[in-house]
Amino acid sequence: MKNLSPRLRAKLISKPARFLALCGVMRALRGQRTFLLGGTGIFVLVVPPGHGIEFYEDASRLLTYGEYLVGGHGVNRDRADVIALKTIHGKRTGSFDILEESIGKDRLVVVTQARDLVSEDFERFADAVLDIEPLDPRHVLAAAKVCCDMYLTAEQAEAIAAAPLKEVAAALRKGRPIKKTLEMLKGAARPTTMVQPVLDNAQPSLDDLAGMGEAAEWGKELAIDLSDWLAGKIRWADVDKGVLLSGPPGCGKTMFAKALARTCGVHLVLGSLAQWQACGHLGDLLKAMRKAFDDAKKNAPAIMFIDEIDSMGDRTKFTGDHVHYCREVVNGLLECMDGAAGRDGVVVVGATNFPDMIDAAIKRPGRLDRHIRIPLPDAEARRGILRFHLAGSLEEADRALIADRTEGWTGARLEQVVRDARRRARRARREISLADIQSQLPEIVTMPEAVLRRAAIHEAGHTLVGLELGIGAFVYVEIKDAFDPSQGVEQWGGGARFDRPCLSERTACEFLDLIATGLAGMAAEEVMLGQRAAGSGGRRGSDLHEATMVALRLEAAYGLGSGLTYLSGTSDEELLVTLHMDADLRKRVERVLAAEFAHAKALVESKRTELAKIADSLCERKKLMADEVRALVGIDASVAQGNEKPSVPESLLRGCGNGKTFPDIVEHP
Ligand code: ADP
């Protein structure tokens, strides 16, 4: 509100619905900086179903004419316009030839009740077609405060936000008791659970999706089990009853559930706490949740998908006012999952970004006892995802090019890029090309020669010293030659990977070797380039941080250093506090680090030629596998695994996931 002109402020304060509509419009346009600052642009805004287009039309006017800006008089009102498209009694109203009307306008917003009211033709000339999302509880909280002097609880705001704006406009008024408002909105029309019909051919099957890994395997097994169960060959008790999917937003969890239902040939019921909460108070929420499970049971066999299942919370972590509410919600869910009536034929798929925040009871056997992570797609998966969304357009080699440039991207982000590229091609009335997609990819900064060389020497240092000291089975070494600023200021810049034994003796020697290997990157820089750079320190997870923590454990917790006294536990926080308070401990830790740094430097000195070879090859190839490195420096594999200590048995190294990567980060200002 601070940045609003006084005039607009006054206009907004008088009407909560106007305030909410403006929030919605601003949110839809949040990526369009130029337009928000008064620049040119043509946008189509699609109003959420049942929300009443008038409020959004009004809000779009405020915005398009520049009234929301302090000093927003720079916008020429004659060259700005808002057009509303709606149907009345099934007939389309509003301007018919928006294309014609858009000529001569700098700023145009078309607000529409439904996307299909906008002609394809017009879509082609719009900068973007954006969905306005339903009301956000945070906006409702703000609107109530600013416009009505009311302070709502989070639950009240959520209940209100679930109703269509039209009804909120009528119900939320200054001076009216909130109880009454909520009562009025209780019956508001809103979408309930959605049941997807069996064999919806519009949905992909599990075979169409790339990058689902273990989840896809599990899904295909489930399909077999479900059909066996239907045929009476196996008992319900033999079927997996649920799975918990975790992974970053946009990695395809919802899509997986849809594909799973399609592959199994069963119904899908989509639900989430937010959706059930939208039905009102606790009692209504529980009712909605039970109804969703009932819908699934009625349509059994069925998949019950619960999105953001972590939002149910963990009963052991609730505090304050919410305890009762949250407990009831979790208990309600547990009841639904294994209630008295049983849920034969209903498989529950829970999705979360935070698997650790889920109540342990939900993860018990018979409920969501299996946890599968959907990782960020690797290069091969990205190629598959692109193939899926490009549906036959572009050659495989082109898709591979794009996959190489989109490391760290989710499926959702890849889809967005394809969609934007398609629009670009459509506007130019031609087929989509590689250039269309490339134009949507963020600018990549290539590493300057000197930086790349230093990184190669650094990683070669970790590699050689790790091999010399036999800290585990060496797997690969890698450097990155490009930086994608759209992915944040700190990115994985490379590393040397060793597989470590799951169980080891944990002698002082082992820890010291780890420290020496960790410091070997900076040791190599110093030996080969005369001085080291800042990249080895500066943040948690850096070489220096990791080496310091190992040395600290050695001295303060394990009694493996220069004293026997136990000073601290093994949690990083506790150890660091002890370190800060204890000057003598700092001296001991520094002594260990300095000695191992000297050790690493001596090793590097004695292997200058080999190190230069690895570094040269890395600069050229960016990634070297273990065999390639061994061939380069002529170390025999058995020696490479450490000739002074017994080499680690292969069986202990495989599959325990106990790897050490000595990861290095590059920073971009
Ligand atoms: P999540 O539920 O994990 O947040 P979604 O399933 O909603 O993610 O994915 C969002 C969009 O991203 C999907 O509609 C789809 O277009 C795209 N997407 C994600 N993963 C994949 C994939 N493996 N293959 C194809 N498209 C994907």
Ligand code: ZN
């Ligand atoms: Zn390093």
